[in-house]
Amino acid sequence: xxxxxxxxxxxxxxxxxxxxxxxxxxxxxxxxxxxxxxxxxxxxxxxxxxxxxxxxxxxxxxxxxxxxxxxxxxxxxxxxxxx
Amino acid sequence: xxxxxxxxxxxxxxxxxxxxxxxxxxxxxxxxxxxxxxxxxxxxxxxxxxxxxxxxxxxxxxxxxxxxxxxxxxxxxxxxxxxxxxxxxxxxxxxxxxxxxxxxxxxxxxxxxxxxxxxxxxxxxxxxxxxxxxxxxxxxxxxxxxxxxxxxxxxxxxxxxxxxxxxxxxxxxxxxxxxxxxxxxxxxxxxxxxxxxxxxxxxxxxxxxxxxxxxxxxxxxxxxxxxxxxxxxxxxxxxxxxxxxxxxxxxxxxxxxxxxxxxxxxxxxxxxxxxxxxxxxxxxxxxxxxxxxxxxxxxxxxxxxxxxxxxxxxxxxxxxxxxxxxxxxxxxxxxxxxxxxxxxxxxxxxxxxxxxxxxxxxxxxxxxxxxxxxxxxxxxxxxxxxxxxxxxxxxxxxxxxxxxxxxxxxxxxxxxxxxxxxxxxxxxxxxxxxxxxxxxxxxxxxxxxxxxxxxxxxxxxxxxxxxxxxxxxxxxxxxxxx
Numbered sequence: 001x002x003x004x005x006x007x008x009x010x011x012x013x014x015x016x017x018x019x020x021x022x023x024x025x026x027x028x029x030x031x032x033x034x035x036x037x038x039x040x041x042x043x044x045x046x047x048x049x050x051x052x053x054x055x056x057x058x059x060x061x062x063x064x065x066x067x068x069x070x071x072x073x074x075x076x077x078x079x080x081x082x083x
Numbered sequence: 084x085x086x087x088x089x090x091x092x093x094x095x096x097x098x099x100x101x102x103x104x105x106x107x108x109x110x111x112x113x114x115x116x117x118x119x120x121x122x123x124x125x126x127x128x129x130x131x132x133x134x135x136x137x138x139x140x141x142x143x144x145x146x147x148x149x150x151x152x153x154x155x156x157x158x159x160x161x162x163x164x165x166x167x168x169x170x171x172x173x174x175x176x177x178x179x180x181x182x183x184x185x186x187x188x189x190x191x192x193x194x195x196x197x198x199x200x201x202x203x204x205x206x207x208x209x210x211x212x213x214x215x216x217x218x219x220x221x222x223x224x225x226x227x228x229x230x231x232x233x234x235x236x237x238x239x240x241x242x243x244x245x246x247x248x249x250x251x252x253x254x255x256x257x258x259x260x261x262x263x264x265x266x267x268x269x270x271x272x273x274x275x276x277x278x279x280x281x282x283x284x285x286x287x288x289x290x291x292x293x294x295x296x297x298x299x300x301x302x303x304x305x306x307x308x309x310x311x312x313x314x315x316x317x318x319x320x321x322x323x324x325x326x327x328x329x330x331x332x333x334x335x336x337x338x339x340x341x342x343x344x345x346x347x348x349x350x351x352x353x354x355x356x357x358x359x360x361x362x363x364x365x366x367x368x369x370x371x372x373x374x375x376x377x378x379x380x381x382x383x384x385x386x387x388x389x390x391x392x393x394x395x396x397x398x399x400x401x402x403x404x405x406x407x408x409x410x411x412x413x414x415x416x417x418x419x420x421x422x423x424x425x426x427x428x429x430x431x432x433x434x435x436x437x438x439x440x441x442x443x444x445x446x447x448x449x450x451x452x453x454x455x456x457x458x459x460x461x462x463x464x465x466x467x468x469x470x471x472x473x474x475x476x477x478x479x480x481x482x483x484x485x486x487x488x489x490x491x492x493x494x495x496x497x498x499x500x501x502x503x504x505x506x507x508x509x510x511x512x513x514x515x516x517x518x519x520x521x522x523x524x525x526x527x528x529x530x531x532x533x534x535x536x537x538x539x540x541x542x543x544x545x546x547x548x549x550x551x552x553x554x555x556x557x558x559x560x561x562x563x564x565x
Contacts, residue, residue: 004483005483005485008450008524011450012441012450012522015441017440017442018436018440018441018442019437020317020436020437021315021316022316027316027317054553061549061550061553062546064545065542065545065549066538066542068541068545069537069539069540070538072500072538072541073500073537076499077314077317080371081499082312082316082317082321082433083316083317083498083499083500083537
């Protein structure tokens with residue numbers, strides 16, 4: 001232990017508070033929008049034609065996955081399971 | 084920082100250590116507040132050094148064959164002093180008194196909380212009987228390594244009804260030995276008392292006991308398991324306590340009459356030994372509490388959220404106090420708890436993370452403060468465990484405890500949406516009182532890659548499903564050759 005308990009205690013009271021990267025009041029809206037967009041893009045993905053170099057498919061898949069990732073984490077936080 | 088200061092001495096393990104007689108106590112005044120499971124003792128020592136460099140003052144915390152008090156604190160002139168606990172049989176603290184002058188009196192104050200020193204007598208009572216406890220001690224006089232000129236011990240029972248008390252030897256008294264006034268017993272004053280501890284004997288310590296009535300239920304917690312889970316995305320700290328409550332008062336003799344209990348509640352005269360409910364004080368910004376036991380949710384509770392000056396500003400319509408008001412959680416167990424009965428339950432609540440977590444941009448780390456337990460008045464926790472669960476990807480973890488704990492373990496805890504698991508620190512300690520309700524500080528390093536770990540995990544999982552879909556599209560399922 002490099003510091004003593006007393007020094008950490010004074011340090012803790014003087015430091016700035018933690019700010020979440022995305023404000024918690026926005027999380028329910030983000031969950032809804034992201035997941036709806038994910039659903040829409042997945043549907044779009046299923047309608048894409050098969051091609052030699054599947055650029056539209058890959059881009060849709062990447063975008064949909066990113067939206068799913070953010071949306072699920074926001075959804076979990078909205079319902080009270082703070083992940 | 085008791086853990087760093089509890090050094091073992093270089094002296095050999097002897098029954099009595101050799102304490103240089105460089106001090107004398109000119110006066111000692113001790114006040115003992117009797118309660119249920121805890122006893123609060125405040126002692127004031129007026130110390131006179133006998134020469135110009137007297138060294139450390141050896142302050143005895145208890146007598147021979149006694150255990151260290153559950154909690155103790157030494158202060159000099161109002162300021163807390165760090166003492167060195169010696170690894171010897173009568174628990175002793177070596178205190179540095181600072182600059183002392185020969186024959187100049189210094190006042191030292193010692194506050195102790197003893198646990199489990201009172202036992203119920205009679206040990207079994209009927210539902211409506213009053214409850215009596217016997218407080219026992221091995222030392223009538225204040226244990227000291229130095230001689231004392233004048234000493235006075237005051238014992239305060241919670242109520243004026245004291246059934247009986249033992250006698251005090253008349254060796255060192257002049258006029259009175261014990262005087263009783265209401266609920267207060269005054270032992271002494273004792274004059275010219277030799278040291279009670281040491282090799283050059285010494286005043287003989289006689290046991291002393293007080294048989295008194297107490298009008299509050301005697302409550303102990305056998306086992307307390309607290310988990311504190313940190314979430315950065317949700318900006319939330321969840322605190323959850325699993326508590327095994329037991330009524331350590333006189334056991335119930337005969338059967339429990341629900342009718343008699345309901346009648347007593349109606350007439351507002353619930354017997355002293357029955358615990359019907361208790362209140363927990365929560366941090367001011369705590370919200371969303373939950374309370375359940377192994378049967379299910381317990382609805383007999385009431386929660387009032389606290390406020391801080393910052394939150395008061397938002398509601399200008401309601402005029403609330405501008406100071407910090409703690410949250411108030413009143414819990415009623417599923418059934419009234421009589422002597423000898425147990426009740427286990429889980430209680431938990433959420434705190435906004437900004438109130439407990441601070442960002443140290445200098446050293447690129449986060450500093451978290453977690454209260455070790457929620458103190459309840461006059462309650463002793465026999466075994467407590469605190470598990471701090473840091474978010475996934477936390478590294479370089481340091482723990483700072485306010486008092487010495489028995490064990491600190493580092494482990495991995497897996498819960499929702501976890502891949503690598505969360506860093507968990509488990510601290511264990513025995514015999515805690517409400518004075519131990521202090522913060523444990525944890526510092527950890529949490530890079531951006533750790534923050535993004537969860538969304539990326541889910542995104543890669545979903546992305547692999549998309550790739551699987553792309554592959555399956557291109558597979559030919561027809562039976563005939565197309």
